[in-house]
Amino acid sequence: MSEPRVRRAEIAIEQSHVDRVYTRLAELRAQAEAMRTKGYELGHGAQTEAVFEQASMLFERDMMVFHANQTLQTLDAEYEGLVFGRLDHTSGETIYVGRLGIRDAEFDNLVTDWRAPAAAAFYQATAEDPMEVIRRRVIRCSGQSVLDVDDDVLIADAVGDDMRIVGEGALMAALGRSRGEKMRDIVATIQREQDEAIRAPWRGVTEITGGPGTGKTAVALHRAAYLLYRYRRQLGGAGVLVVGPSGVFTNYISRVLPSMGETNVELRALGEVLDGVVATRQDPGPLAAVKGSLRMRRVLQRALRETPPGAPGEMRIVYRGEVLRLHAKELEKVRRKVHTQGGPPNRSRVRAAETLLEALADKAEENARADGRSADREDLITELGERIDFHRFLVVWWPVLYPGEVLRWLGDPGRLGRAAKGLLTAEEAGLLGASLAEEGREYTVADIALLDELRLLLGPPPKRRRRSQPVELDAAPPARGHDGRGPHRPEHYDEYSHIVVDESQDLSPMQWRMIGRRGKYASWTVVGDPVQSSWPYPEEATQARDQAFGSRTQHRRYTLRTNYRNSAEIFDLAARVVAGHAEEGELPSAVRTTGIEPDVRMVEPSGMPDAVRTATKELMDSVEGTVGVICAMDRVGEVSSWLQGRGDERLKVVGSLDSKGLEYDAVVLVEPTELITESTTGRRVLYVALTRATQQLTVLASDRDWL
Numbered sequence: 001m002s003e004p005r006v007r008r009a010e011i012a013i014e015q016s017h018v019d020r021v022y023t024r025l026a027e028l029r030a031q032a033e034a035m036r037t038k039g040y041e042l043g044h045g046a047q048t049e050a051v052f053e054q055a056s057m058l059f060e061r062d063m064m065v066f067h068a069n070q071t072l073q074t075l076d077a078e079y080e081g082l083v084f085g086r087l088d089h090t091s092g093e094t095i096y097v098g099r100l101g102i103r104d105a106e107f108d109n110l111v112t113d114w115r116a117p118a119a120a121a122f123y124q125a126t127a128e129d130p131m132e133v134i135r136r137r138v139i140r141c142s143g144q145s146v147l148d149v150d151d152d153v154l155i156a157d158a159v160g161d162d163m164r165i166v167g168e169g170a171l172m173a174a175l176g177r178s179r180g181e182k183m184r185d186i187v188a189t190i191q192r193e194q195d196e197a198i199r200a201p202w203r204g205v206t207e208i209t210g211g212p213g214t215g216k217t218a219v220a221l222h223r224a225a226y227l228l229y230r231y232r233r234q235l236g237g238a239g240v241l242v243v244g245p246s247g248v249f250t251n252y253i254s255r256v257l258p259s260m261g262e263t264n265v266e267l268r269a270l271g272e273v274l275d276g277v278v279a280t281r282q283d284p285g286p287l288a289a290v291k292g293s294l295r296m297r298r299v300l301q302r303a304l305r306e307t308p309p310g311a312p313g314e315m316r317i318v319y320r321g322e323v324l325r326l327h328a329k330e331l332e333k334v335r336r337k338v339h340t341q342g343g344p345p346n347r348s349r350v351r352a353a354e355t356l357l358e359a360l361a362d363k364a365e366e367n368a369r370a371d372g373r374s375a376d377r378e379d380l381i382t383e384l385g386e387r388i389d390f391h392r393f394l395v396v397w398w399p400v401l402y403p404g405e406v407l408r409w410l411g412d413p414g415r416l417g418r419a420a421k422g423l424l425t426a427e428e429a430g431l432l433g434a435s436l437a438e439e440g441r442e443y444t445v446a447d448i449a450l451l452d453e454l455r456l457l458l459g460p461p462p463k464r465r466r467r468s469q470p471v472e473l474d475a476a477p478p479a480r481g482h483d484g485r486g487p488h489r490p491e492h493y494d495e496y497s498h499i500v501v502d503e504s505q506d507l508s509p510m511q512w513r514m515i516g517r518r519g520k521y522a523s524w525t526v527v528g529d530p531v532q533s534s535w536p537y538p539e540e541a542t543q544a545r546d547q548a549f550g551s552r553t554q555h556r557r558y559t560l561r562t563n564y565r566n567s568a569e570i571f572d573l574a575a576r577v578v579a580g581h582a583e584e585g586e587l588p589s590a591v592r593t594t595g596i597e598p599d600v601r602m603v604e605p606s607g608m609p610d611a612v613r614t615a616t617k618e619l620m621d622s623v624e625g626t627v628g629v630i631c632a633m634d635r636v637g638e639v640s641s642w643l644q645g646r647g648d649e650r651l652k653v654v655g656s657l658d659s660k661g662l663e664y665d666a667v668v669l670v671e672p673t674e675l676i677t678e679s680t681t682g683r684r685v686l687y688v689a690l691t692r693a694t695q696q697l698t699v700l701a702s703d704r705d706w707l
Contacts, residue, residue: 007149007166014139015146017096018083021110022144024102025082081141083111084188085122088135090158097122099187099260114187115229123195130154135163138188186218187260197558198223202231202498204554205524211588212574212691213565216527217661220500221253223525225260227498238497239489240265241522243273243515245503246445247280248654249661266489270507271445273514274452275491279443282633282657285680287431289536291446292508294544295423300454302419304406305339307332311397317360317389319380324363326356331397334359338398344459345401352398357381357390400461403454407447411437449510455492456517496522503660504528506535509544516548524549531582532688534657536680563588563691565663570697573598574690577672577706578683598697605702608670609642615668615698616643620651623695625665629653630689632674639670656685659692667693672706 085097101113112119125131136152150167153159190198197219200206206223210216224240242257242265244250250267257265271279283291290296315326326334338352339345361377368375384390410416413433420429435441443451499519501507505528507515526545535541549555563571571590578587603611612629619627631639633655640653654662656675672686679685686706690697 003166006164010149010164010166011146014083014086014137014149017110018139018141018144018146020104021083021096021098021102024104024110027105028102081139081188083141084139085114085119086135086137086139087119087122087125087133088137088163090132090134090155095119113229115226120195120199123190123198124192125154126192127154134158135165137166140188186215187222190219190222191215191562193558193560193562194219194222197560198226200556200558201554202227202235202523204552204556205526205549207555207557208525208527208560209529209557210560211529211531211563211586212688213563213571213590213663214560214588215564216529216560217253217502218256219560220502220525220527221256222260224265224498224500225257225262228262228264235497236264238495238521240498240500241496241518242267242500243502244269245506245660246658247271247278248658249502252662269445270511271443271448273518274448274455277443277448277451279445279448281442281444282655283435283444283446284634285534285536285678287435288444288446288508289680290424290428290432291444291450292510292535293537294509294540296450296510297453297513299410299419299423300406300450300457303409303415304345304401304454304457305335306409306415306418307335308399308401309409309412311399312393315356315360315393315397317384317387317393319360319364319384322364322367324360324367326359326363330359330363335398344457345398346459346461348459349394349398353385353391353394356394356397357385360384401458402461403451403458406454406458407450408436446508446510449508449514452514452517453510494518494520498523498525500525500527502527503532504545505530505533505538506660507541507545508535509537509540512541512544512548516544516550519548520550523552529586531578531586532660532684534679534681534685534688561588563590564592565694566590566691567592567594567596567695569594569597570693571691573600573697574687577690578687581683581687594695596696598699600699600701602704603700603702608700608702611700612639612642612668612670615700616646616651619666619668619696619698620648623665625695626650626652627666627668628659628662628664628692629668629670630656630659630675630692631670632678633657634678635670635674656689659689663692663694665694666696667698669697669699672699672701673703676706 081098082100083096083098087095087097089095095109095118096111097114097119098111099114100111101109101116102111104110114122121131121133122136125133125136134153134155136154138150138152139146140148140150148167151165153165159165186194194215197206197208200223208216208219208223221242224242227235228240242250242253244253244267247269250269250272254267257263269280282288313328313331315324315331317324334352334355338348338355341348341351343351358381361375361380364375364380365377410419411433416429416433416436420432424432435444494517496518499515499522501515501524504526530538566574568590571588575587599615601611601615616627616629627650629639629643629652631653636653636655636658643651643653652664656678667689669689672689675686675689676682683706690699
């Protein structure tokens with residue numbers, strides 16, 4: 001039988017099984033809907049029963065409806081290719097592997113959940129260690145239709161005459177397919193080294209490192225799905241938080257976990273971690289380095305101890321016919337004394353009132369001694385403490401403070417100079433002050449960690465404020481888990497059971513502190529690659545990261561060494577660019593060749609718009625999937641304008657930092673030298689941009705310095 005006929009016959013065999021699975025899925029869904037309907041009917045009938053029996057029946061109804069809804073939610077998840085694998089064992093047993101475990105009416109397995117121990121051999125078996133698996137088959141589906149199959153033979157001698165082998169391996173077939181706008185899961189093609197990281201124990205810290213294209217992000221997301229399956233009782237209630245570098249990135253990965261049936265996971269970009277504000281704008285490298293430094297915590301501490309703008313510089317109050325005055329220096333002394341006693345300012349107003357009354361009593365005693373009389377200190381404190389004019393003064397002299405307004409104070413050169421003295425250089429203070437003094441400025445991603453630090457330092461505002469009122473972050477608080485990316489949780493939720501941090505090498509120390517507050521009780525999965533780092537001071541970041549992890553003693557590390565994304569031709573160019581910035585063994589090995597070398601074109605600056613349009617059209621015509629145009633962060637708007645009118649959804653223009661974690665079938669890289677000069681880590685950022693393409697890469701440059 002010819003190869004095409006064999007393939008069609010094998011596809012038909014697998015289609016028959018997939019049809020059985022979807023028939024059973026429909027039966028299970030109908031059963032769950034019937035259970036939910038019965039639950040509602042039970043609650044309706046309970047209205048006529050005695051009180052005790054009614055409560056019992058309502059509880060039974062609630063449990064029935066709850067379990068029915070959970071079952072329906074699981075069955076209705078975005079399953080693309082519910083059945084994707086098959087294992088043929090030496091024992092004669094056949095196991096089908098899929099996104100969901102399904103049994104037939106006799107409780108025999110139709111599909112084994114990919115996270116179950118019985119499915120582990122699908123990922124862990126190799127020709128050297130076949131784990132009693134003769135043939136591993138990957139089944140590719142669209143909806144309920146089987147499109148293709150690819151086999152890996154693990155025990156050649158055990159292949160019988162009735163076992164037909166199709167294809168040359170599933171991995172290479174998958175790598176050659178075009179990319180879409182959203183990241184796909186890799187449940188069908190997880191490799192052994194990736195599976196070991198996915199199935200690592202949940203406690204402590206699991207660190208996954210590896211170069212571009214090694215599947216770090218996919219492994220981390222699949223690990224989250226695996227942990228929720230394997231340890232749902234321990235992790236499911238508190239939830240899982242996934243933090244990515246940008247909104248572009250979190251949108252790109254947003255379908256991966258729902259496609260595996262996991263919705264109790266929250267995706268947030270670094271600019272979205274703090275409730276009440278969303279930031280997408282990036283600071284220039286040198287400014288971001290200042291804002292991200294641990295020195296900023298001391299700058300903020302000093303700033304919030306300053307006298308608030310608009311606070312009265314003198315206190316005058318009449319007590320029994322005598323005017324008591326506290327001048328500016330005396331009031332400042334009182335303020336310093338309150339701050340020295342510790343505690344967040346928003347929780348220190350009572351202490352401020354007490355200290356202010358003590359100062360007034362001191363003033364009254366001083367005046368009395370000068371006149372040769374005595375003053376009753378306790379009566380003065382009691383009487384003034386009940387006076388409305390005293391409390392009116394206190395409210396404006398010791399106001400409730402909000403993170404946004406305190407950060408804006410640092411736009412004043414005098415305040416910033418006092419707060420930054422001995423901590424920031426004059427150049428650093430100048431960059432910071434100019435940034436914060438901009439009228440109508442939007443927050444940047446680096447600002448979010450500063451606002452979160454101030455939130456903690458200031459303490460929450462008095463509870464009598466309406467909870468729905470924004471906390472002075474210049475933006476209404478978005479709903480937690482917006483865009484369907486996770487459940488709604490209390491504001492500033494800090495009880496996650498597991499936290500995944502992607503592109504961790506880019507996090508500043510202040511960002512590590514921000515995320516650490518959300519993971520006080522969590523285990524961690526941390527994903528990164530030092531060679532791709534855009535943070536210039538790794539030692540300081542490591543210190544903050546270790547503090548965020550706390551006392552978790554279990555720390556395991558997995559290194560992924562195979563680049564599945566880039567062709568060898570593309571990765572060779574990227575490796576040349578970053579060679580002097582990588583240690584031996586830090587760069588992965590590309591496993592795929594296409595015979596298509598990167599196209600490097602020299603272009604005059606004046607001709608760049610036309611060159612970008614030409615190169616983009618060429619790549620759009622030659623690949624079926626997505627095309628990314630990558631440029632320096634401050635040129636995204638300009639480059640986008642060059643491509644106006646080309647409304648193809650496959651085309652995306654992104655800045656260098658926002659390209660982190662993304663991949664495209666083809667990439668046009670604009671002015672690589674600009675990517676080097678805009679970043680404090682130079683060639684590392686260019687290395688990231690060069691490794692986004694899976695099939696073709698065109699570089700448009702006006703100089704050769706980047707080479």
